[in-house]
Amino acid sequence: MPSRARTLSAPIADIFVSVQGEGVYCGQKQLFIRFAGCNLDCCYCDEPAARTGAKALRLTVRQLLRAADLLLKNNPAGDVSLTGGEPLLFPDFLNALIPALKRRGLRVHLETNGTLPHAYAKLGRKPDVVAADIKLPSAAGKALWQEHAAFLRLCGKRAFVKAVLHSKASRGEILKTIETVALVDREIPLIWQPATPHKVRKISSAPGSLVKWALAQGRKTLADVSVKRQMHVLWGVK
Ligand code: SF4
Known part of the structure; x- marks a missing residue:
């Protein structure tokens, strides 16, 4: 690893082995x-500590790899998810980390809010899988359609899309999500994820009738549309 890459650091909120609870995998x-x-700052954010960086540790690439090696020695896994927070806030760090993870034979997944195309474009070695969110304006507080479209155009076939449906999601936002994916590639899988109810953040899921409607509308246009809940919450794992 080049000497500059060795000294790069990023704030890491957690590193652990578990079971993927969302999306295609x-x-x-x-x-x-x-x-x-x-x-x-999504209204349904289920990782507030990772979002703000409270309790995060600043680690170099080398320190992070050492921790990853140790965890995988005791609990082997073939895939690694770079998640957050938002990993694409640290493209230089990822440029050192992703090749090192691939050299270890790991398949690299990037879990991202899908709004930082310029950072993604900077990655030399791309992740193998990109789990990209589309954020509805009712959740993010602003429209991000252009950013999402630009991001998905860069990812192509590596990407699948997840959009969280919460109680304030509108039919217009749902149609715009479908249109945004379809204009890039109608083969990109789209997963509607009903929001996990949260008492503290006062979040509730979209009504079942709206979720069914979103599924039916998506299937009119896209090749692969499904509904999946956050399963790790049900399984009681992080
Ligand atoms: S993009 Fe993810 S981490 Fe960031 S605020 Fe939204 S849900 Fe939380």
């Missing part, structure tokens, strides 16, 4: 590296 054992810090 739900149920797969993975190493999770959770970055701290985020450029958004």
Whole structure:
């Protein structure tokens, strides 16, 4: 690893081995590296500590790899998820980390809010899988359609999309989400994820009738649309 890469550091909120609870790879054992810090503040954020960076440790690439090696020695996994917070806030760090993870034979997944195309474009070695969110304006507090479209155009076939449906999601936002994916590539899988109810943040899921409607609308246009809940919450694992 070049000497500059060795000294790069990023705030890491957590590193652990668990089972993926969302998306296309739900149920797969993975190493999770959770970055701290985020450029958004979604109303349903289930990782507030990772978003703000509270309790995060600043680690160099070398320190992080050492921790990953140790965890995988005791609890092997073939895939690693770079998650957050928002990992793409640290593209230089990822440029050192991703090749090192791939050299270890790990398949690299990037879990991202899908709003930072310029940071993604900076990555020399791309992740193998990109789990990209589309954030509805009712959740993020602003429209991000252009950023999402630009991001998905860069990812192509590596990407699948997840959009969280909470109680304030509107039909217009749902149609715009479908249109945004379809205009890039109608083969990109889209997963509607009903929000996990949260008492403290006063979040409730979209009504079942709206989720069914979103599924039916998506299937009119896209090749692969499904509904999946956050399973790790039900399983009681992080
Ligand atoms: S993008 Fe993710 S980490 Fe950031 S605020 Fe939204 S849900 Fe939380």
